[in-house]
Amino acid sequence: MDFLLTFLNSLPGAFGQGLAWGIMAIGVYITFRILDIADLTVDGSLATGGAVAALCITQGWNPWLALLAAVIAGMLAGLVTGLFHTACGIPAILAGILTQLALYSINLRIMAIGEESAKTKATLALSVDKQDLLLSSRYIRELGPNNPLLLLGVLTVVIIAVLYWFFGTELGSSLRATGANQAMARAQGINTSFGKVLGLVISNGLVALSGGLLAQYQGSSTVDMGRGAIVIGLAAVIIGEVLLGKVFRNFALKLLSAVVGAIIYYVVITLVLRLGLESTDLKLLTALVVAVFLTIPYWKGRYFSKPVKKGATPHA
DSSP: OEEEEEEEEHHHHHHHHHHHHHHHHHHHIIIISSSSOOOTTTTHHHHHHHHHHHHHHTTTOHHHHHHHHHHHHHHHHHHHHHHHHHHHHHOOHHHHHHHHHHHHHHHHHTTTTSSOSSSSSSSOOOTTSSSSSSOOOOOOOOOTOOOOOHHHHHHHHHHHHHHHHHSHHHHHHHHHHHHOOOHHHHHHHOOHHHHHHHHHHHHHHHHHHHHHHHHHTTTTEEETTTTTTHHHHHHHHHHHHHTTTTTOSHHHHHHHHHHHHHHHEEEEEEHHHTTEEEEEEEHHHHHHHHHHHHHHHHHHHHSOOOOOOOTTOOOO
8 A cells, every 4th residue: 555655646747757758759759760770869958958958057148048959959950960961971879879978078178167166067956945946846736836847748739839830840850751752752843861860859949848858857957868868769659559540630639648658658667766776777667668669560560460361452
């Protein structure tokens, strides 16, 4: 009984984490499912978003402007990856690794801006008592406007609505065509290189927005806060597809399924931690969760689908 009460008491925090990471999962969905690119930049750009947002807030900026600065920084990271891939001919996965590697050093310097005693800094603390923050985990169980679930929920809906509109435009449709079939898209006169760069810019802008929100939510930005972010993002996307793919067929609902997948992921993580798993084993658990949900569709199609009988097609 005590375990159940403790777990239920932890659920609001899991939902908060899931919603914040869900915005990052939407960014991963854009590159992974729409552009068919495994973009590893997100491990760096999420931390960049957190570092920029935290720095701006400590310098007295309005938290909304701080989030905007974080988004722009993430977009620039995506632009670099895109140019590495399209202009320099570097494979997309290696381009993401190079940008991610460079961002580690950049993030250390970003968080040290304004420090006279150090040129690099690994952690930048935020406090809801000292700074004007948009959200904080302190209020996760309160029934009121301070509850971060409210802001995160509204932001998620707005982001999905804007992306649904954008990918319905001519430019957005060209991005979808680029990911679906590059050769055919080029034959139709679509600049696929521009489409890839734009997709990476949008994706990493969303990832950095998630980083800026997470920095405020947890009260600090760290240089390692994005480590393993791509795996968590993929886990969210895959969990959402496996559990809701049959129901959520609309594009907006597919984006929402990534957010739901992130929430489910953090609920599972919370449950397992309450069962006694060490926090140092979370990376192992994440890898196992992703492997299981990747395996389910394959086994379902291979071992549980009904075989098509030869000669079943009627003759004319």
